[in-house]
Amino acid sequence: MAKDLKSEFVQLCKNLQDPHLVAKFQQFCGVKGIFSPRASETDREKERLHNGVCTTYCPGEGENAQGDTDCGSDGPRQRKTTSDQNNPAEEDCINGLLNGTAQIPGDGETEGHSVKNRLSSARDGGESPMEGSPDNGREAAHDPSKQSESMDATARGRVKPLRKNSLTGDGGQEFIIENKFLFYLFTIGTELGNEMFFIVFFPFLIWNVDAYVSRQLIVVWVWVLFLGQSTKDLIRWTRPASPPVVKVEVFYNSEYSMPSTHAMSGTAVPFSLFMLTYGRWEYPFIYGLGLALSWSLLVCVSRVYMGMHSVLEVIAGFLYSVLILAVIQPLLDQIDSFYLTSPHAPLVIVTLHVALGLLAFTLDSWSTSRGDTAQALGTGAGAALASHLNHLLGLAPDPPLSELPFALQPLTAALVGRSLLRLALGVAVLLATRAVMKALTIPLVCRVVGVPCDDVRRARQHMEVELPYRYIVYGTVGFSCIFLVPLLFSYLSLS
16 A cells, blocks of 8 residues: 555656646647757757756766766866666767757757748748647648748747846747737746845835844745755756757756745745734735735746746745745744844854855855855845844834734825835845945955956856855845945935
């Protein structure tokens, strides 16, 4: 009985990890890939490309290898590859990327030639340039007017990923969007887990809603991202294969994928926000729970839509964040009190966050996910230090508990205008701070550690550059958000 349940569970996990399940969901949502049939066959049968990056084999590496080797390379991380027999594949990847896959000379065509040839073939009555179109374009070939309309519609629906791959600079392959509403909806959903959202969301809460809730929410966010990214580096699962999956987003395509940290942050942040505010603020329970569920569901489903995660990885991210919340949520008051009042808090904050960053960088070779982890840790450290300083100076004290629960103020034009003014001015200061610190920090750190800084991307692949850079820049941003910007608001009578 136990063996049957175990085998059924394993089979269920395999089914949920199947990239064809992602591809079917994308097709249902109106996302169509433009894949060359010969290239697709080559990718499936001859190439084993991990995460959409060109890979070379390093002895002793593999998804189950103990320890890491970089083969003496100072360049971008070399992913691990295995053949069908679970032996290392030693072929070098060549000729660029197509939506997470590569072309091989002699077996396939380059992206531009492939698309042009298929369009030309369609004009001549041959193969349609689109997978999944009726009769592969033969119907359109018999009717020139229908053929022209079909090609015009196809051209209008073609788009490319909004951002290039963060590691390789690859722009991704074109795809077709047939349902623009879902495309924009899930684009918004996936942005709820990206840097720019958090650089607006947390300051808005701090400056306009509740600093007490914001401080604790940042603690949750930091731990969720650290544990999620570290788990990815330990498990080392690759992104869903393309084809069959269409890579609507390629920015994180070169990173590991199990569990989905977007799903983790997209679950932990709204549910933690709900648990911290319910009872402290007056609002209906069902509204708060509904908002948290909707937020989490939108982010989780968007990662499957984008082709960045399998269904299993999203479910694992959701459950993992629930487990982390169950452990850390009861401790948030104690953590916040220690950060504010303990004389040892600054030393503990700096030591803990730097140690966690060093640990994250030792789990795998360099990639942008290491930097993202250090970025969250640096932001959390800066915010915690600023909160401690605020408490010492008696600035921005928390309201007394006797005033709880707080009533939501009616939305008036004056209240909305003042809030938006604070947000716009404050975020502008944070972005300017980030830009200035970036320009100053990288050359300075490179000079101190003796790394050439003529190529910034290459220089940041050294831990001794990337880690201080992220901590200094985003630690300053976090400190400014909690301490300096509120002082500016007080000076301008905008508090």
